[in-house]
Amino acid sequence: MYITITAQKTDGNYAQSSADFVSYLEKENEGKTVEEMKHFFNQFGEEISTEEVIREIDGNTAKLKKTEPKFYSITLNPSARELKAIQDSPEALKNYTREAMKEYAKAFNREIDGRPINVDDIKYYAKVERQRTFKGTDKEIRENQPYATRILELRKEIRGIEAGQQSGNIRKLNKEIQKLEAKAPHRLNGKRIVRGMAKPGPQSHVHIIVSRRDASNRHGLSPGSKHKASEVEMHGKSVKRGFDRDTFFKNSEKTFDTLFKYRRNYVETYTARKTFLKDPKLYFSMITKLPTNEKAVAFKLLQKSGVNTTLLSIPTNKLQLTIKAINQLKKGIGKAIESGSIGI
Template sequence: MQTKFASPVEATNKGSSARLVNYLEKENVSSLSTENEYFFSVDRDKCNKWEVIQQIDNNAKSQKIEKNQDRFFSIIIAPSQAELAQIGNDSGKLKEFTRSAMENYASGFCNYQGESRGVESKDLVWYAKIEHERKYTSLDAEVKEGLAEKGQLKEGDQRHIHIIVSRCEGRENRYILESELKRQKQEQTAHLCPNVNNPIIFSRDAFYRATEQTFDKLFTYERKLEESYDYCNAIKNGKQQDYEKVIQRENERVPSKSRNVEKVQDFEIGY
């Protein structure tokens, strides 16, 4: 499971979401299929790109967002091929999982004392889309070793989810029309920023961990130690003591006789 906050695509997150939304339409443009992949939200399965742009952009208007602040955030959740095999070819299950993951995202926000703000997914303005293709980049080992070319499609099941979420809580009337903006100009909602430098207000580690655990619970997935976020993160970024803590937690969770820890492999920690 790879979960990350994505870097802006060909622009920044400080302006309109139109460029990102149009970028996420790329598979619809290139596909020979007559069935388009729609965006979906907390309570709807078919949302067109114009609605996404309007609602994300309008929700940020008159919210006193500074010019150097992001107006929205982009999250990517990419299950492994083993995890995708567990749920089968069912987009409904991926949507169910995404909605649960966004409950984790919403509930992860705390005040400066570290107390939960009680935010729920329905209090946010967010949209998501399932994509089916991934391409090799210059950062992939296969490209560096000459086994694949940059831009080449990756083989196998590559389904993953892109999420766009507004910086601000949704206004009481989520579907904001341009004509209503003037009336709502004084209505301010809380800014919810998953800043990596503010672990008390929002812990990305806790969000990644909760998303992984949600998948396991929803689909009864038996996750191996070396597939876990904590383990991969300790191997990639942690210190020796971080790695030892992960191993200790696993020893406490699983009896040694039933534990089958394989040799560490590359589980595509990066996206």
């Protein structure tokens, strides 16, 4: 499960309305009938309209300055393996989202009226999306890029010939384009994979828009706080503050496992991701020390993500990873993490 929390921000400026972001989340409804459309939901309701989402988020910004975010975006990105475990069910993802948002509330080191924050204090709206598109950071796009660049150059040349600005053989150029299209290493349904093309297979994920203010519009709740859990003296009183992202991520992961009886492999865990980022050598060492069955699953997951696991196949007692070997593994696993392809 790859979870992100992002502050509402566009080109260094905070928009005063959530309308553009909500419209972005409506993209999958384009061209669909009313019956086919997917709507927003929250902890307590279904079939929530975009108008209500915008009205409620925009109307819940008391005392926030123009230089402060009005809302945060949370994404819950299950891996292909996790989606298979829940049979890619939108209803299962809705149930999981509601449980994950309980953990979100618990991660705040804050109190309201003398009690800990709970999910009733969180104003949020969520939406299950069923598709993903290829982005510039994806391996398929990066490795197809030299072909894409050359094809664009040739098409530009053809336009120049057609406009009478230069001479050349259009037929010959078109044949070269066809060859490049066929040689591109990554294709889907007979076509070269390009940015914006829908990815194959289960791609369900959840987008959540959550207000910076609590549901009563009296208190600020920022998951972007730099403080995990601390207390400060304000107006002569001790006040709790902070949001613990690690706790939220870990507990959300455990919630998924408990809810769906999911057996999570080490390389799928948030702990593994943190270990990889802080101490890659320890991360690789942990994989080689897994029980045989678990190690086999770990290797399979990494290989599916395009990671060369040959170096990790060395018996543990003989494992001597050189700096060069570690850097090769880091590069592969780092790209897999960026794309969320191993769910960590």
